[in-house]
Amino acid sequence: MYIRQSKFPNLRKYQYSAVDHSLVSRYILKPFYTNFFIHLFPLSMAPNLITLSGFAFVIVNLLTLLWYNPTLDRDCPGWVYASWAVGLFLYQTFDACDGTQARRTRQSGPLGELFDHGVDAMNTTLEVVIFAGAMNLGYSWITILTLFASLCAFYLTTWEEYHTGTLYLGLVSGPVEGVLTLCAVYAVTAFKGGSFWQRPMLEALGLPSPGFLAPVLRDMSFAQWHLVYGGIILAFNIVQSSHNVTRARRSKNLPVAPALLGLAPFFTTWLAIPLWLSLRLEILHEHILPFIFFIGASFAYQVGLIITAHLTKSPFPYFNVLSLPILAGTLDALGPFLQARLGLGWTSVLGGGPYTIAYVLACLGLSIGVYGSFVVDVVTNICDYLDIWCLSIKHPYAPNVPEKKVE
Numbered sequence: 001m002y003i004r005q006s007k008f009p010n011l012r013k014y015q016y017s018a019v020d021h022s023l024v025s026r027y028i029l030k031p032f033y034t035n036f037f038i039h040l041f042p043l044s045m046a047p048n049l050i051t052l053s054g055f056a057f058v059i060v061n062l063l064t065l066l067w068y069n070p071t072l073d074r075d076c077p078g079w080v081y082a083s084w085a086v087g088l089f090l091y092q093t094f095d096a097c098d099g100t101q102a103r104r105t106r107q108s109g110p111l112g113e114l115f116d117h118g119v120d121a122m123n124t125t126l127e128v129v130i131f132a133g134a135m136n137l138g139y140s141w142i143t144i145l146t147l148f149a150s151l152c153a154f155y156l157t158t159w160e161e162y163h164t165g166t167l168y169l170g171l172v173s174g175p176v177e178g179v180l181t182l183c184a185v186y187a188v189t190a191f192k193g194g195s196f197w198q199r200p201m202l203e204a205l206g207l208p209s210p211g212f213l214a215p216v217l218r219d220m221s222f223a224q225w226h227l228v229y230g231g232i233i234l235a236f237n238i239v240q241s242s243h244n245v246t247r248a249r250r251s252k253n254l255p256v257a258p259a260l261l262g263l264a265p266f267f268t269t270w271l272a273i274p275l276w277l278s279l280r281l282e283i284l285h286e287h288i289l290p291f292i293f294f295i296g297a298s299f300a301y302q303v304g305l306i307i308t309a310h311l312t313k314s315p316f317p318y319f320n321v322l323s324l325p326i327l328a329g330t331l332d333a334l335g336p337f338l339q340a341r342l343g344l345g346w347t348s349v350l351g352g353g354p355y356t357i358a359y360v361l362a363c364l365g366l367s368i369g370v371y372g373s374f375v376v377d378v379v380t381n382i383c384d385y386l387d388i389w390c391l392s393i394k395h396p397y398a399p400n401v402p403e404k405k406v407e
Contacts, residue, residue: 002305002378007312008385014110014311016099018167022176025169029096029176037093038100047102048115049391054094055119057087062126065133069194070289072129073138078190084130085186091123092179106397110311111382111390114304117158118375120175121303124154125296127182129289134186135223136194139288142223144277147292148270149230150174151299155266156241158303162310163259164248170240172233197222262316265302269323272330279333280356287357290364297367298322301374308378322370325363329356 020026041050061084068076098116102108128150132143153174161167169175189196201222202209209218220228242260249256273295277284283291298320305317333352338345350356379390388394 001381002308002374003312003381004314007314008381010313011110011311011382011385013313014113016108016113017165018169020169020173020176021171022169022173023171024180025176033093033096034100038097038104041097041101043105044393044396045101046389046392047098047105047107047112050094050098050101051116051119052391054091054098055123057090057094058123058126058130061087061130065130069133071138072133072143072288073136075136075193075195076133078193081134081186081190081194084134085183085190088127088130088179088186089183092175092183095120095175105393107388107393109386109388111379111386111388114307114311114378114382115390117307118300118304121154121300122296124150125292125299129292131182131185134189134194135197135226137223139285141284142227143288143292144274144284145227146230147295148273149234151295152234152266152270153237155263155299155303156237158306159262160241160244162262162306162316163245165310168241168244201225258316262318265318265320265323269298269320269326272323272326276326276330276333279330279337280352282352282356283360287360291360294360294364294367295326297364297371298326301367301371304371304374304378322367325366329359329363 064076064080064083065072068074068080095116098112099108102112125147128143128147132138132146137143137146157167157174172178185197196204198221200219202218204222245259246256249259277291301322302317302320305320309315309317329350332348332350333356335346336348339347350359382388383390
């Protein structure tokens with residue numbers, strides 16, 4: 001049981017709160033969603049089914065990537081990149097319309113937020129893989145850094161929502177401008193090819209190279225500038241989210257330190273991940289995809305725990321059981337390194353090579369099992385308590401009957 005019996009009544013007290021300052025969302029996307037696209041969905045269609053249908057487009061994008069570019073460093077046919085742009089835009093559109101559909105059908109409730117965030121968490125990892133394939137990043141540290149930045153931004157948003165009770169989206173946010181930027185990247189790649197992004201940016205754009213720029217800056221590719229840009233945005237998000245949480249805690253006369261400690265599960269794990277990869281380069285250079293999917297499932301599980309705690313007003317979940325295989329793999333690889341360098345250490349159980357790869361695959365299976373059991377348990381219990389169904393509408397809205405808030 002992931003939800004204590006005493007916490008179930010808090011589900012009925014749930015009220016969704018969000019602040020969206022995006023001008024693109026306000027003046028372009030929302031009018032498109034509410035005035036046109038939402039009417040393509042019948043009132044009999046459950047909001048969560050819309051969310052899941054949108055996620056199917058991402059799965060199709062991933063499958064085409066694995067077919068045409070499994071090593072993330074090859075050019076694909078132009079139509080593949082174009083399909084990624086269309087698929088991601090449809091995912092964003094479906095994801096935005098599920099809330100409107102919930103209000104149309106009077107199905108708004110806590111399950112919708114849990115389902116929406118869970119799908120978004122999985123999409124974040126998959127989109128990193130697709131983006132790496134579009135820019136021909138390959139099995140490299142740049143792909144891992146992109147994964148870290150993307151998951152960190154999502155974790156910060158979830159952590160912030162838990163402590164403030166509100167989902168904040170700024171003038172520029174990942175769910176809006178970030179997704180549209182990815183769509184634009186895929187569209188450009190459809191015409192230029194993935195290798196285009198590996199060229200020096202200034203040269204590719206036909207811009208002169210200023211003499212005051214160091215050669216290393218003049219020769220930086222689009223992919224490398226992407227890391228610089230992403231790092232700046234991530235640093236801003238860390239400061240902004242920390243400020244919002246600190247302000248919210250102080251307004252309630254609550255200590256700030258326990259809230260900031262909520263960042264430890266994510267950053268502790270990400271201290272271990274690059275260390276593990278640097279000691280077991282065969283994972284990075286040969287089997288990065290199952291490793292990324294393992295990290296993504298572990299991350300989705302952690303985010304799911306936080307959202308569930310937020311909905312039920314439960315204590316913050318500092319512990320993620322799926323971090324243990326990561327720490328175990330890191331310690332196993334660290335022992336021989338310490339023996340060689342310091343004369344102090346321990347013998348590796350896995351020994352590298354095929355046994356390490358088998359361990360990563362086992363971790364992937366474990367993470368899918370743990371996260372799958374979490375999803376089934378939480379969704380089933382919420383549905384039973386609120387007397388609702390997840391992917392269909394159990395109690396259709398009737399104008400003449402008193403409204404019942406469900407989802």
